[in-house]
Amino acid sequence: MGFAAPSIAAIARRAGISKANLYVHFADKDAIFESMLEQWLQLSDEVPAPLPGQTSDEIFDCLIDNMYRHLPPQTVALILLLITEAHRAPHLVELWFEESLIPARIAQQRRVGELAAIGSLRATALTQDFNFTTIPLLYAQ
Incomplete structure (x- = not known):
């Protein structure tokens, strides 16, 4: 059906x-x-610390898993609608990209940047812009 x-x-x-109401x-x-985005797109701001010996790929997997762990189905549906429309x-x-809408994304990006700065994560496009992690995962759903 879509947005339009x-x-x-x-x-x-x-x-x-x-309709008047x-x-x-x-x-x-x-x-x-916009109201739906504000209500349903509340990502977790928890960023787990990497374990000793974890590779960058394992750290990113952990960060992404943590980000999506508690998303309700309507949030996933809303993001898919946003992508398709x-x-x-x-x-x-x-x-979606307004920082004020999802403060958790700011915290996630800051933590990823810190991990890259101290060498725990290899610098990649994902360390530069952790928002990239939101799109591929949803296409895989």
């Missing part, structure tokens, strides 16, 4: 409220989507 397909009336009907809370579909609604993709 449902009308405000269809969204209100699915939510069990009137929906507009009391949201200006448009973008505002609804990126070409139609690039302004919504920008919401």
Whole structure:
């Protein structure tokens, strides 16, 4: 179905409220989507310390596993929707990259940078931008 397909009336009907009531809370579909992002995209800010002898690949696997461990199905569905609709609604993709939306991502990137700086992680594209880890995993779901 995607982001573009449902009308405000269809969204209100699915939510069990009137269209007017929906507009009391949201200006448009973008505002609804933004609210969903804010509520459901709360990644864990815990960054486990690497174990002695772990390779960079093992450390990244651990970091990624930790990041996705507690994501509820609706969050995964929302991210998949964001990926599939990126070409139609690039302004919504920008919401995903707003640092204020997901403070945990800032903490994760900082920790990954620290690990790379002390030599625990080999410097790669992932140490430069840990956000890359969010896309491939979801395609593998």
